[in-house]
Amino acid sequence: MTESSSGPAAVPEPRMRRPGFGSNILPLALITAAVLGFLMLTRENFATAQNLNSILFGVSIEFLAIVGFTYVMVMREIDLSVGSVFALTGTMTGALLVAGWGFWPAAALALAVAGFIGFLNGFLVVRFNINSLMLTIGTMLMVRGLANVLANNLGGQTYPRAFRQLARTNVFDVRLTVVVMVVLVLLAWGFQRRSTLFRKMCFIGENVKSATVHGIQVGRIKILAFMASAMTAGLAGIFTASRITSADVRMGLGLEFVMVTAAIIGGASLYGGKGDLRGSALGLLLLAAVLNGMIMYDVEPVFQQFVIGLLLIVTVAFDTIMNRRRG
Amino acid sequence: MSIRKISFLRVQRLEQESLTLGVALLMAVALALLSPAFLDANNLASLQTSIAPNLIVALGMMTLFMIGRFDLSVGAVMGISGIAAAMALDAGAPMPLGIAAGLAAGLAIGAFNGFMVAYLGINHLIVTLGVLYMTRGIIEVIMVGAKLAGFTSFPASFSALGQWSFGGISAIFVFALLLCLCAELFLRLTFPGRSLLFLGGNPQAAEATGLNRRRIEFWAFVLSGGLAALAGVLMTARIGMANRYMGEGLEMQIFIACLVGGGSIGGGKGSYVGALVGVLFIALLTNAFNLLAVPSEWQAVVIGGVLVLVVTVDAILVLRKAGLGAPSSG
Numbered sequence: 001m002t003e004s005s006s007g008p009a010a011v012p013e014p015r016m017r018r019p020g021f022g023s024n025i026l027p028l029a030l031i032t033a034a035v036l037g038f039l040m041l042t043r044e045n046f047a048t049a050q051n052l053n054s055i056l057f058g059v060s061i062e063f064l065a066i067v068g069f070t071y072v073m074v075m076r077e078i079d080l081s082v083g084s085v086f087a088l089t090g091t092m093t094g095a096l097l098v099a100g101w102g103f104w105p106a107a108a109l110a111l112a113v114a115g116f117i118g119f120l121n122g123f124l125v126v127r128f129n130i131n132s133l134m135l136t137i138g139t140m141l142m143v144r145g146l147a148n149v150l151a152n153n154l155g156g157q158t159y160p161r162a163f164r165q166l167a168r169t170n171v172f173d174v175r176l177t178v179v180v181m182v183v184l185v186l187l188a189w190g191f192q193r194r195s196t197l198f199r200k201m202c203f204i205g206e207n208v209k210s211a212t213v214h215g216i217q218v219g220r221i222k223i224l225a226f227m228a229s230a231m232t233a234g235l236a237g238i239f240t241a242s243r244i245t246s247a248d249v250r251m252g253l254g255l256e257f258v259m260v261t262a263a264i265i266g267g268a269s270l271y272g273g274k275g276d277l278r279g280s281a282l283g284l285l286l287l288a289a290v291l292n293g294m295i296m297y298d299v300e301p302v303f304q305q306f307v308i309g310l311l312l313i314v315t316v317a318f319d320t321i322m323n324r325r326r327g
Numbered sequence: 328m329s330i331r332k333i334s335f336l337r338v339q340r341l342e343q344e345s346l347t348l349g350v351a352l353l354m355a356v357a358l359a360l361l362s363p364a365f366l367d368a369n370n371l372a373s374l375q376t377s378i379a380p381n382l383i384v385a386l387g388m389m390t391l392f393m394i395g396r397f398d399l400s401v402g403a404v405m406g407i408s409g410i411a412a413a414m415a416l417d418a419g420a421p422m423p424l425g426i427a428a429g430l431a432a433g434l435a436i437g438a439f440n441g442f443m444v445a446y447l448g449i450n451h452l453i454v455t456l457g458v459l460y461m462t463r464g465i466i467e468v469i470m471v472g473a474k475l476a477g478f479t480s481f482p483a484s485f486s487a488l489g490q491w492s493f494g495g496i497s498a499i500f501v502f503a504l505l506l507c508l509c510a511e512l513f514l515r516l517t518f519p520g521r522s523l524l525f526l527g528g529n530p531q532a533a534e535a536t537g538l539n540r541r542r543i544e545f546w547a548f549v550l551s552g553g554l555a556a557l558a559g560v561l562m563t564a565r566i567g568m569a570n571r572y573m574g575e576g577l578e579m580q581i582f583i584a585c586l587v588g589g590g591s592i593g594g595g596k597g598s599y600v601g602a603l604v605g606v607l608f609i610a611l612l613t614n615a616f617n618l619l620a621v622p623s624e625w626q627a628v629v630i631g632g633v634l635v636l637v638v639t640v641d642a643i644l645v646l647r648k649a650g651l652g653a654p655s656s657g
Contacts, residue, residue: 128643128646130639130642133450133452135639138632138638139631141579145629145631146624148624254460270453305463306468309457309458309459309460309461309463312453312457313443313449313453316449316450317443317449320450321447
């Protein structure tokens with residue numbers, strides 16, 4: 001099963017005329033549907049409305065976090081601090097609410113902090129030409145530490161009721177985040193198809209020197225993408241904090257690797273120049289289905305970590321073999 | 328960096344190493360003044376216990392740094408080799424076989440890393456991070472249902488291996504220092520040693536002169552895995568238990584140690600003495616956390632902050648080097 005799910009990474013053609021659009025969405029959707037169908041047919045407790053709802057709900061929250069992340073990857077950078085920023089923003093919003101703040105100021109302040117972390121990542125990467133993999137591991141540790149400071153201070157207190165209700169907000173019987181995900185996927189479709197900004201981003205990812213020569217403001221776009229990545233991760237963190245109802249030091253642990261794997265399955269590449277938010281969403285759904293399926297098949301939960309690591313290596317291996325720059 | 332004329336340190340390429348050593352010594356003096364417990368025999372013993380395995384792991388990591396690679400799976404490798412050795416001993420294997428089992432686990436993981444990076448050309452950070460995850464997953468699977476302390480009963484000879492000491496100086500510590508000395512001599516006096524830095528500094532030129540980059544990379548990863556395994560086995564013998572926590576988060580400490588000790592992410596720099604100095608710095612930093620009772624979550628903040636700082640400084644130095652006209656390796 002783990003092998004079959006690595007398949008989609010092998011599908012994209014090495015170079016597309018219109019990067020980021022219409023790449024490997026259809027095969028990926030078919031594979032995801034096949035995995036879901038397989039689980040539905042073989043495990044009767046998979047196809048329950050409750051289980052499917054919870055998968056979709058989980059994916060829709062993670063999806064928020066992958067929005068900025070995907071576009072950072074398009075520009076041949078990476079942001080491994082998303083998991084920590086996710087935790088910090090969620091915990092911080094909760095902590096401020098416990099301290100008696102209103103929801104909007106608390107969320108705004110937490111998101112501003114996330115934006116600042118993103119700015120810091122982007123600024124350091126752009127100004128000093130730092131390898132973003134390395135830098136964001138550093139910020140990942142730092143921000144994780146700060147999130148844990150907050151979480152430990154809260155000592156497992158539950159958040160105020162109003163905040164806990166946020167993630168359960170429904171729009172026409174569908175979770176708010178699911179609606180947001182659908183809207184964002186549609187917007188991303190248009191963005192990737194029509195916007196010059198997205199073309200510029202792909203160009204930066206393909207060849208940063210030539211992009212600079214052609215007058216694209218590489219630095220500004222990169223910093224904005226890092227900020228977007230941190231802020232969308234923060235938004236997801238706020239919803240997650242509301243969903244899990246109390247401070248938890250394990251929140252968002254390892255999320256960054258799920259993001260990398262899902263984004264690459266969805267058509268992004270460590271070598272930049274492409275990426276597709278719709279694909280990233282499908283990648284998240286596929287991973288969630290595989291992990292959920294493992295639980296359905298009574299695979300030891302501790303084995304999940306192994307599978308996430310394996311999927312990461314396998315997808316990156318495919319990515320490398322398919323997209324490596326020659327010469 | 329303040330040395331302008333060509334000094335001994337510059338000739339020996341030990342500028343950053345001596346700077347870090349200076350900072351580490353300052354920290355040691357400050358700690359001795361601030362905390363009376365620092366010079367306590369117990370604390371000095373625990374410092375040795377933390378420096379020795381870290382140094383052994385850092386020797387492997389520094390080798391990778393010289394050729395522009397690194398290995399984030401070392402902490403997990405350390406953990407799993409300790410467990411592998413403990414399991415073999417638990418099953419009644421004689422001591423050499425137990426040690427061999429631990430080393431074999433590390434060498435195998437190192438070979439996997441090396442194969443993926445050197446022969447398939449996959450990003451080393453992703454490969455070793457993925458392996459870190461997989462190995463931690465395997466450790467969890469092995470330790471399901473085990474007590475938190477893990478394996479604790481070992482033959483007396485195995486425990487004696489770890490606890491052997493003369494006059495307050497642990498044998499493992501001396502062994503690690505000797506290993507470091509040998510590695511430094513290898514680096515400075517032999518052709519394969521010199522070629523490591525050459526390869527890292529200018530891969531194209533090195534390959535053009537006939538160095539086999541892939542093979543060197545592969546064996547460097549095997550070396551890193553093997554040394555991490557050695558450290559894991561020795562630590563298991565030293566502390567008398569093999570559990571799922573051994574080596575957790577170690578990779579970042581070693582990584583930082585190598586960077587502050589003169590290594591560079593870009594490759595072509597570094598020395599084994601630098602690894603020693605860097606490990607000393609990190610050990611003193613962690614020791615300071617413990618002596619001054621800093622909460623563990625703040626320790627993560629500081630470690631992350633040091634990493635960001637070190638990576639930024641490293642990038643500035645690389646930029647400056649590129650500004651002088653040296654070819655960039657990107």
